[in-house]
Amino acid sequence: MAHLELIDISKAFGDVYAVTSMNLAVNEGEFVCLLGPSGCGKTTTLHMIAGFEAPTTGKILLAGRDITRFKPNQRGLGIVFQTYALFPHMTVAQNVSFGLEMRKVENAERERRVKRALDIVHLTEYKERYPRELSGGQRQRVALARALVIEPPVLLLDEPLSNLDAKLREVMQIELRRIQQQVGITTIMVTHDQGEALSISDRVMVMERGKATQYDTPLNVYENPQSPFISTFVGKANMLKGTTLIEDGKYFATVSGMKLALDSGLSDGPRPSPGQPVILSLRPEKLRFADPGSGYFDAQVKEKFFFGSQWHYTVASPLGTLMIVQPNDGRQPTQLGDNVGIGWGDSCVRIVPDVENLGIVSAT
Amino acid sequence: MNFKKNLIPWALSLPGLVLFVSLLLIPMLMTVVLSFNVYDADVGAVSGEYTIAHYLKVLGDSYYYEIFFRTYWISLCVALICMVIGVPEAYIISRMRSPWRSIMLLVVLAPLLVSVVVRAFGWSLLLNSTGVVNSLLTLAGIGPVRMMYTEIAVIIALVHVMLPFMVIPVWTSLQKLDPAVENAALSLNASYFTTLTRVVFPQVMPGILSGTIIVFGLTASAFAIPGLLGGRRIKMAATLVFDLYKNDLNWPLGATIAIILLGVNLAIILTYNRFFESRYKKILG
Numbered sequence: 001m002a003h004l005e006l007i008d009i010s011k012a013f014g015d016v017y018a019v020t021s022m023n024l025a026v027n028e029g030e031f032v033c034l035l036g037p038s039g040c041g042k043t044t045t046l047h048m049i050a051g052f053e054a055p056t057t058g059k060i061l062l063a064g065r066d067i068t069r070f071k072p073n074q075r076g077l078g079i080v081f082q083t084y085a086l087f088p089h090m091t092v093a094q095n096v097s098f099g100l101e102m103r104k105v106e107n108a109e110r111e112r113r114v115k116r117a118l119d120i121v122h123l124t125e126y127k128e129r130y131p132r133e134l135s136g137g138q139r140q141r142v143a144l145a146r147a148l149v150i151e152p153p154v155l156l157l158d159e160p161l162s163n164l165d166a167k168l169r170e171v172m173q174i175e176l177r178r179i180q181q182q183v184g185i186t187t188i189m190v191t192h193d194q195g196e197a198l199s200i201s202d203r204v205m206v207m208e209r210g211k212a213t214q215y216d217t218p219l220n221v222y223e224n225p226q227s228p229f230i231s232t233f234v235g236k237a238n239m240l241k242g243t244t245l246i247e248d249g250k251y252f253a254t255v256s257g258m259k260l261a262l263d264s265g266l267s268d269g270p271r272p273s274p275g276q277p278v279i280l281s282l283r284p285e286k287l288r289f290a291d292p293g294s295g296y297f298d299a300q301v302k303e304k305f306f307f308g309s310q311w312h313y314t315v316a317s318p319l320g321t322l323m324i325v326q327p328n329d330g331r332q333p334t335q336l337g338d339n340v341g342i343g344w345g346d347s348c349v350r351i352v353p354d355v356e357n358l359g360i361v362s363a364t
Numbered sequence: 365m366n367f368k369k370n371l372i373p374w375a376l377s378l379p380g381l382v383l384f385v386s387l388l389l390i391p392m393l394m395t396v397v398l399s400f401n402v403y404d405a406d407v408g409a410v411s412g413e414y415t416i417a418h419y420l421k422v423l424g425d426s427y428y429y430e431i432f433f434r435t436y437w438i439s440l441c442v443a444l445i446c447m448v449i450g451v452p453e454a455y456i457i458s459r460m461r462s463p464w465r466s467i468m469l470l471v472v473l474a475p476l477l478v479s480v481v482v483r484a485f486g487w488s489l490l491l492n493s494t495g496v497v498n499s500l501l502t503l504a505g506i507g508p509v510r511m512m513y514t515e516i517a518v519i520i521a522l523v524h525v526m527l528p529f530m531v532i533p534v535w536t537s538l539q540k541l542d543p544a545v546e547n548a549a550l551s552l553n554a555s556y557f558t559t560l561t562r563v564v565f566p567q568v569m570p571g572i573l574s575g576t577i578i579v580f581g582l583t584a585s586a587f588a589i590p591g592l593l594g595g596r597r598i599k600m601a602a603t604l605v606f607d608l609y610k611n612d613l614n615w616p617l618g619a620t621i622a623i624i625l626l627g628v629n630l631a632i633i634l635t636y637n638r639f640f641e642s643r644y645k646k647i648l649g
Contacts, residue, residue: 052547072550079551085544089566089647098562099552130647150552 001064003028003186004049004154009058011044018044020210022058026154026203031180031187033197036207037233042190045207046158049188051075062153078147078185082159084139086131092118092142093127099150117149120179137168144176148183155180157189161196173200194234198222206230228352231281238282238322239352244272253280253349256319258297261346272351279352284312284323286348289334295341301334317342399619409615418620428604428621432628435601438515438590439583442522446579449523450530451572455564457531458538472531480525484592487521488512491593513595521589526582530575537571570644577636584629601625 002025011019019041026032034042047053049060051072060068067075087095096117100110118124121141131139140160147155160176161169177200180187191197197204198218206214206221214226225231228239242255244262251262251272260280272278292298299317311333313324322342326334334340402413422428457468475483490496491511498508511517541564549559565572587602594600599607601621608618 050547050551072547073553073555075551076553077551079548081544081548083542083544085542085548087545087549087563087567089569089644098549098554102553102558132648146548146552 002026002061003030003063004188005059005061006045006049007059007061009045009048009055009060011041011048011053012056017210019048019055022207022210022212024205024212024215026186026188028186029184030203031177031189031201033201033204034188034190034207035192035194035197035204035234037192039209040207041210042192042207043158046156046188046190049154050077050079050156076150076152078150078152078155080140080143080147080155080157080160082162084131084143084163086139086142086146088131091128091130092123092134095131095142096127096146096149099146103150113149117145120148120182121145136164137172140164140172141175144179148179148185153186155185155187157187159190159192162191162193169196176200198234204234206234208233224350225281226353228279228281231350231352236284236323236325238284238287238319240280240282240319242278242280244274244276244278246274253278253351255280258318260296260349262349262351281350281352282322282344282348285310285325286344287322287324288343289324289326290341290343292339292341295343297342298339299342301336301338301340304333304336306333315340315342395619396623398616399623401616401619403614403616408613418617419624421617422620422624431599431604432601432624434515434598435584435625436628436632438519438522438600439580441519442526442583443576443580445519445523446526446530447572447576450527450575451534451565451568453527454531454534454538454571455560455568458535469535473528475524476528480588481592483525484521484589487517487524487589487593491517491520512593513597515594515598517593518590518598518600521593522583522586525586525589526579529578529582530572533575533578534568534571537568541567567648570641570648573636573640573644577633577641581629581633585625 004024004026006022006024009019009022009024010017022041022045024032024045034045036042044053048055051067051070051074055068058068059066062075087098090098093114096114097110100113105113114127115124118127121144123138123141123145126134126138126142131142134142140163143160157176161172164172173196176189180200189197189201198221201218203215204218204221205212208227208229214221214230216224221230221234225234225237231237232239240253240255242253242260245252245254245259252259253262254260288295297318299315299322301313301315302321303314305312306328309328311326311328313326313334315322315324324342398409399418400414400416401409401411402415403418404410453472457465457472460468488495492498493508493510493512497511502508511520545563545567546559549563550556554562585602586600587606590598590600591603591606594603602625605618605622605625608614608621612618
């Protein structure tokens with residue numbers, strides 16, 4: 001049985017539904033990200049788990065117990081807020097100790113646990129400082145220690161890294177995952193950063209306009225996106241419109257008059273019938289440059305951007321404008337205006353289920 | 365060139381400076397000088413002749429001690445009552461929903477638009493022996509209670525006048541509060557009451573402290589309310605100064621009282637600042 005379960009949760013503010021029929025099951029020790037653009041309902045969902053918002057309908061179960069109507073201070077969950085929400089008039093140690101005081105943990109035990117929590121986040125020598133004397137990353141770690149020290153059944157993180165600069169964010173992502181693994185705590189993190197979600201979570205719940213649209217491992221979300229939105233929101237994708245075609249038992253899609261092989265790119269779900277319009281997704285890093293004439297077709301390089309470890313190109317091709325990402329592997333980069341062949345492995349073309357089938361459009 | 369550059373800030377602050385010097389600094393210096401002038405019952409202040417007799421008189425007469433003690437006792441009561449009423453009031457208003465919040469804030473501030481004298485007369489209508497309050501008390505069987513020209517009347521009216529000066533700084537502090545901080549306390553199992561006392565109030569402490577000192581200072585030098593509701597019996601420092609100037613025509617003694625009042629007020633405010641406000645400034649930044 002799942003450790004934390006949301007069953008058919010909805011939340012309406014007046015007539016507007018922020019979250020609609022959300023189901024989520026998180027196993028013990030799992031790190032789950034709620035991923036989506038701003039306004040998709042992910043923060044509202046987190047607030048309902050925390051108890052700051054009451055769901056309009058549905059149930060929340062924690063270890064099998066219905067906590068839907070529990071007040072926030074009866075749930076005992078650890079929460080790290082986007083603004084950190086440290087107590088500015090208390091030192092780091094007092095901040096961390098607060099939750100233990102509220103639980104009437106006796107002094108010696110409290111000191112021991114505060115010390116351990118500060119050790120975990122590497123802030124032991126800062127324990128007498130006030131929050132305003134700390135950097136953003138340090139405040140973030142105090143907030144984490146304060147949430148962890150009470151040994152909550154679930155740790156909730158509300159965009160915890162969004163106020164940090166890019167370099168620090170990367171460090172903290174790894175740090176966060178390390179701590180989560182070390183403590184073994186069930187964690188739910190809200191984020192709008194797909195890279196963050198993919199890199200540190202066990203499973204990703206993609207949300208869009210108040211609906212959960214895909215709940216899967218990061219690799220599956222990336223490789224088999226269940227909607228055109230997901231395939232462009234999680235990573236970059238070339239989206240193509242085509243029609244299916246079956247020849248000799250093999251599946252193809254015709255796009256702009258070209259025939260693309262589909263066979264190994266089909267997921268296990270229902271197979272498309274011949275002549276059905278489909279949306280295809282081609283990840284830019286799966287396209288390859290080849291000598292002119294040796295790929296599926298030739299294309300001309302129109303734009304080139306350097307990202308250090310990668311080159312991002314846009315090319316004009318018979319399929320339209322395509323994005324291509326190539327590693328900066330020491331070879332001479334392709335020049336603007338060059339004619340190149342474009343190739344890819346057949347398994348890289350994905351059929352993306354159409355949005356209407358998921359009812360997303362009708363939900364708005 | 366450089367000289368011109370330096371001139372601009374001076375030129376810009378000149379109007380304010382002129383106003384400040386001519387309307388505050390010079391009269392105050394004149395008052396200081398006046399307080400050392402010799403007093404003659406026939407001609408009033410004798411210019412050119414100086415003495416410290418007035419200060420010695422005030423320091424040596426228990427009558428003045430009584431008035432100063434009453435002044436600061438009433439100021440302390442008013443400041444504490446304003447704190448007890450004003451802090452929860454500001455907190456509740458800050459928690460109200462959108463239209464009501466502005467409306468209630470306006471209700472709190474509206475008395476500032478009415479002259480203190482008018483409000484003093486309003487209170488005397490309510491509190492006199494045949495006033496609304498006494499009529500209600502008579503109905504309730506408690507009987508008419510003498511309130512006019514007592515400390516109670518002065519304190520009630522002063523609290524009413526001073527309350528906005530407590531609510532505004534506390535309100536400003538509350539606006540700076542991150543609402544997530546309260547949620548953080550709740551999530552750590554704190555009760556709503558503990559959240560208020562251990563998380564919210566310590567953070568609005570700077571606002572409470574400045575509100576208290578503003579109310580205290582303004583009350584200590586209040587004139588209209590004690591004058592109209594305290595009458596002859598309940599004299600405070602400011603009404604004493606007025607009487608000395610107006611009725612006794614003893615301007616030097618009046619000036620002496622005024623300077624002593626100013627000195628004591630300054631001493632209290634600066635000490636208070638040093639002990640409380642700077643401490644919170646260090647923590648909260």
